[in-house]
Amino acid sequence: MPKDTFFNLPEKKRSRIVDSAFLEFSKVHYKQVTIDSIVNGAGIPKGSFYQYFTNKDDLYKYLFSQIGNEKKHVLEEMKKYKEQLNFREYLIKMLEESKKFESEDTKLMELKNKFINECPQEVRKDVLKNEIPKSYRLLEEVISGYVKKGELRKDLNIKTAAYMITSCVVSLEDYEFDKEENISEVIIRIIDILINGLK
Template sequence: MPKNTFFNLPQEKRNRIINAAIEEFSKVHYKKVTIDSIVNSAGVPKGSFYQYFHNKDDLYKYLFSQIVDQKKQALVKVKKLQNQLSFRQYVMTLLEQGKKFEQRVSNLSALKDKFMNECSQEVKRDILKNEIPKSYEVLEEAVEFYIKKGELRQDLDVKTAAYVITSCFVNIQDFRLSEEQAVEDVLIDILDVLIVGMK
C-alpha cells in the first residue's frame, strides 16, 4: 500500500500517477512495465516514486484495491432495491451493476486480462486475498437480508453462502463454455443451482 507521503500529494498528482499506472499495466506485459515508464507518463521524478510506493508491485496492488473499493461502492447503491427483488434478481442486478462499472472504467478489461494471464502468482495471490473479501461483504449483507425476509433458510451459514457464490463467479473463466453458451447464461445457471441449496 502507498506510503503516507502519497496521500499528502494533491489529488491531481495522485490521479496522474494512478492513471499512468493503469495505462501502462493495461497495455504492457506486467514484467515489462517499468517504474521509468510510469513516472515518465505521469510526469513525476523517478526518485519521488519511492517516496510514495515501495515498488511496482506495491503500486499494482493499490490500483486493484482502489478499483475494487469503487466497484463495491457502486454495488452498495443497489441495496435500496432489496425489498423489491427476489434474492436471485438481486444477485443478478449486482452482476449487471458490476459489469456496467467495469465498462465505465477505462482499460479495466485489459487490466483484468493481464492480471489473470501475466501477473506473478505471488502478487495475484496477495491481491485476491485482500480484495475478494470485499465481495463477500456485499453478499453476506444480502444473504442476511434475505434470510430475515424468509426467502433463504434460517440455518444457512451466511459466510459460506457468500464465499461459494463469490468463488463461482470469480472463477467463471475456468468454466468450459460450449460454443452456444454465453457467460451470463452460465452465471444464471450457477446461481439457480446455489439458490436451490440455500432455500
C-alpha cells in the same frame, strides 16, 4: 500498499500517478511495465516513486484496491432494489451492474484481461486476497437481509454462502464454456444451483 507520504500528496498528484499506472498496466505486459514509464507518465522524479511505493507490485495492488472500492460503491447503490427483487433477481442484477462497471471502461477491461493472463502468480494471489473479501462481505449483508425477509433459511451460514457464491463467480475464468454458452447463462445456472441449496 502505499506509504503515508503518498496519501499526504495533493489529490491531483496522486491521481496523475494512479492514472499513469493504470495506462501502463492496461497497455503493456506486466513484466515490461517499468517504474520509469510510470513516473514519466505521471511527471514525477523516479526517486519520488520510492517515497510513495515499495515497488511496482505495491502500486499494482493499490490500483486494484482502488478499482475494488469503486466497484463496491456501485454495488452498494443497489441496496435500493432489495425490497423490489427476490434474492435470485438481486444476485443477477448485482452481476449485471458489476459487468456494466467493467465494460464501460475499455482500459479497465484491458487491465482485467492482462491481470488474468499476464500477472505473476504471487502478485495475482495478493490482489485476490485483498479484493475478494470486499465482494463477499457485501454479499453477506445482502444474504442477511434475505434471511430476515424469510426468503432464505434461518439456519443458513451466511459467511459460507457469501464465500461460495463469490468463489464461483470469480473462478469462471477456469470454466470450460461450450460453443453456444455465454457467461451470463452459466452464472445464472450457478446461482440457481446455489440458491436451491440455500432454501
